[in-house]
Amino acid sequence: MEPNNTAVRYDRIAQWWQNQHQDSSYGLAQLERAIKFTSKRNSALDVGCGSSGRFINVLSNQGFQAEGLDISTEMINLSKQLQPEITFYLEDICCWIPRKFYSLISAWDSTFHLPLNAQEPVMKKLGDALEPDGVILFTCGGGHTKGEISGSFQGQDFDYSTLGVDAFLRILAECHCTCRHLEYDQYPEKHVYIIAQKV
Numbered sequence: 001m002e003p004n005n006t007a008v009r010y011d012r013i014a015q016w017w018q019n020q021h022q023d024s025s026y027g028l029a030q031l032e033r034a035i036k037f038t039s040k041r042n043s044a045l046d047v048g049c050g051s052s053g054r055f056i057n058v059l060s061n062q063g064f065q066a067e068g069l070d071i072s073t074e075m076i077n078l079s080k081q082l083q084p085e086i087t088f089y090l091e092d093i094c095c096w097i098p099r100k101f102y103s104l105i106s107a108w109d110s111t112f113h114l115p116l117n118a119q120e121p122v123m124k125k126l127g128d129a130l131e132p133d134g135v136i137l138f139t140c141g142g143g144h145t146k147g148e149i150s151g152s153f154q155g156q157d158f159d160y161s162t163l164g165v166d167a168f169l170r171i172l173a174e175c176h177c178t179c180r181h182l183e184y185d186q187y188p189e190k191h192v193y194i195i196a197q198k199v
Contacts, residue, residue: 003092006113007071009156014051014074016154018082021052027108030185031055034104034137034195035062037180042103042131045069047093047138048110051078055106056086064104069093093125094118101131107138108193116148116161120171127175130198136177140168142184142192165192172196 010017041063046055049068056079059066069089070076076090089096093107094114105126114122126136141147141162148161163171169179172194181195 003071003094003114003118006158007073007092009158010050010070010072011074012156013154014072014078017075018051018078021050021054024052024054028054028058030183030193030195031058031106031108031137033181034106034135035059037135037195037197038103039133040103040131043067043100044104045098045102045106045129047105047107047126048113049075049079049088051075051082053079053082055108056083059104059106060086069096093122098125098129100129101134102129103131103134105130105134105136105138107136109139111138112140112160112162113158114161116146116163119161119163120167123168123171124175127172127177127196127198130175130177132198134198135180135195136172136197137193137195139191139193140165142190165194168194 044059044064044066046068049070056066056068067087069091071092076088079088144164146163150159177196178199179196
């Protein structure tokens with residue numbers, strides 16, 4: 001479970017991703033729910049932004065100064081072609097250091113690719129990068145314990161990890177964030193999205 005390997009695999013499907021997801025509504029209702037909790041609309045960051053621009057478009061249209069981050073070179077290159085006015089970071093979220101605070105951070109179906117030992121440091125980093133009343137939206141594996149699994153998507157093998165729902169809630173609390181919404185949105189699949197707010 002190595003982020004650079006994940007990047008290479010997403011490079012291979014970046015054009016397909018853009019074609020298939022540009023008009024997709026997947027995750028947008030959840031993003032809209034998260035936005036409702038925000039009290040300010042300053043900077044927003046989409047972690048694992050991909051190449052479709054869907055979340056970036058919503059955030060920009062809602063008045064945020066949206067930015068995107070992805071580890072895939074091809075995803076970022078296609079994003080820049082599609083949205084040249086947006087700031088994009090070609091970075092590994094494990095190593096990237098935020099240089100500002102954000103009103104909203106989204107990590108939809110992205111950080112669950114991280115190695116198990118990177119999950120907590122990255123979640124703490126994102127929690128610490130929220131401004132007061134800032135909101136985070138992220139997805140995770142909905143088990144009760146930590147674990148790793150592998151799966152195939154569009155002919156590519158991907159790894160996934162989770163700390164378990166209770167551990168993520170603990171980390172959020174340690175970052176002075178309170179859970180505003182938690183949902184098994186694809187039940188019986190163990191796919192969970194969490195919205196939390198800095199208090």
